[in-house]
Amino acid sequence: MRAAANLLLAFAAQWQDLEHLMPPKGGDKVIDSALDPAKPNYSKDKPTLYRERHGWCPYSERSWLALEHLNVPYDTIRIDNTGPGQKPSYFSGQTPQMRWPDGKIQGESMNLVHEVNERFGGDLYPSADVTATADKFRKIFPSKSRPSSRAAFLFGWSGEPLWKSEFERVLSETDELLGSTDGPFFCGESFTAADIAWAPFLERYGAQLPCLHEGLNARDATKYPHLNSWFTAMETSVPAYACRVQGNPSSWRKVLTMAGFGNAGVPPDVIDRMDDFNVEEARPQSEEERVIEQKLWDDYRSTRSWLALTPSAEAGNTLLNNRHAIVKDTVKRSSSLEGKGIPLDEKNLDRAMRALATILIYGTEDDGKYDELKQASSEAASVNGVYAFAKFLDERMCVPRDMGSMSAAAIKRLAALA
Known part of the structure; x- marks a missing residue:
């Protein structure tokens, strides 16, 4: 970690420098059908969950939570359920639905929870x-x-x-x-x-x-x-x-x-x-809250090796993996962002996003445990527009669509510094 931190002095880090600090990409396949409407190649080994794409649907959340809690490998296809939303040609009905490896389609949220529990030996129904x-x-x-x-x-x-x-x-x-x-x-x-x-x-x-x-x-x-x-x-x-x-x-x-x-x-x-x-959401964490959060994250991450070491670093990893789409989305809204402190040319916008990812991955000055990490975060924090960009992301994010609430909270705390 000390050697990697030296890359960031005077904020010289490029995306590839940050990529070297992140775990290898992995996890189950996730398809946003509004962006990719082509019929997918379904897994022959894993179930595929059709859930509402933004994370708004509470019934989709039920099925999703059962799969996640029982640590079931599964693929996801996100469906646009809004009135004018375009559903892919291969899908009909409402979310949630599950496509099992044998091709069977099943719906109704609590039926899915029960079926997931039965198929994967879960502990969700200990009694009548x-x-x-x-x-x-x-x-x-x-x-x-x-x-x-x-x-x-x-x-x-x-x-x-x-x-x-x-x-x-x-x-x-x-x-x-x-x-x-x-x-x-x-x-x-x-x-x-x-x-x-x-x-x-x-x-x-x-x-x-x-x-x-x-x-x-x-x-x-x-x-x-x-x-x-x-x-x-x-x-x-x-x-x-x-x-x-x-x-x-x-x-x-x-x-x-x-x-x-x-x-x-x-x-x-x-x-x-x-x-x-x-x-309240943007206030700094207490040490007790940070310890509880990290313990939960370590437990969750123990079977998901593609996740970063902390919720904050995972937020940085999400920026890293989605940087091109985020820049495109920001530039598209440039006329409404004038005067808000965000660099609106692609070069400086990219630099602000790299700086924000650096702070998220290494931590802020008051919680870094090594002088090098404090220095790295300090240099990144001096980049023009970094906190203003965090505020923009916080306003644009939909949680849990874009990332988990712990990771999103790390961005929100930085947005409060804008």
């Missing part, structure tokens, strides 16, 4: 209580709300958010259900398929409800202590969820501003509340 608890989701979550992948169980048919009292009922009954076990999970001390059934919706509620009504917070430990403990357990003891599948709160808030997500427009008071919630 698991299915019963998973099914209680349908009884507790609001029934009279518009369907939506981006804003599920939030808006009524009028286009307005459901009453605050209705959301409080859902949270109270969920908290009571969680409190009926030895916790912190829905069926006791272990993560099961019941948690998979509830997780995508509670995750979104945790981020979106405070935007809809004043004083409405699913993570309020005073009002909903068991629910708060469940959130903590999911984020600190389920590596596949915390490291890859979980979306981040700012992404779930962003989608509330998008037209066409199942309500008749965005009420003004919703937009007014949204900007108040970004500060």
Whole structure:
């Protein structure tokens, strides 16, 4: 590491220098069918998951989380489920779906979770209580709300958010259900398929409800202590969820501003509340938080050798692997980025991105453990527009589509320095 750091003094690093620091590329195949609509060559050994391409669909998240938690090798085809989105000719129906190696196609999210568990000897159904608890989701979550992948169980048919009292009922009954076990999970001390059934919706509620009504917070430990403990357990003891599948709160808030997500427009008071919630995500980590995060990452990475050593370095690796598309996307938006501190010519934009990748891979000045690493990050930090570029990426990212929430948080913390 010391020898590699010398390459970065005075910020001389090129992309190939950073590539040498990253693990060999690998992992399962991922196809974005909106960009590559050709019929794929399906694996004869692995299942192929069709899931919604942005990571918005909570039902896709269920199937994805089961595969990731059980460490099942699988390929992914991402499908555009938006109204005007173009689906590939070889796909029909809705996501999620699984194509098994024998060519069989199967749908319905919890059926897929059960089938994955059966085929791969999983531990997601230790008792009959698991299915019963998973099914209680349908009884507790609001029934009279518009369907939506981006804003599920939030808006009524009028286009307005459901009453605050209705959301409080859902949270109270969920908290009571969680409190009926030895916790912190829905069926006791272990993560099961019941948690998979509830997780995508509670995750979104945790981020979106405070935007809809004043004083409405699913993570309020005073009002909903068991629910708060469940959130903590999911984020600190389920590596596949915390490291890859979980979306981040700012992404779930962003989608509330998008037209066409199942309500008749965005009420003004919703937009007014949204900007108040970004500060917490961008704050520096405590040492305890960093240790917990790294432990989860080490666990997740132990069977995925193509990942970088830390969540932050993985964010840098993602920039490295997608640099051409990112530059193209940034230049395309150059007219709206004037005056925001981002270099808009390709040469200096590329340099700013290399500097940002360097900081992410080596760490910031206050957490580097070697003088050389501190120097490397310091030199990269002096590059024109590096933090402004991090802010642009943070605004453009959709998590978990682009990367896991831990890695995205590393970019968000740097964006706060812009």
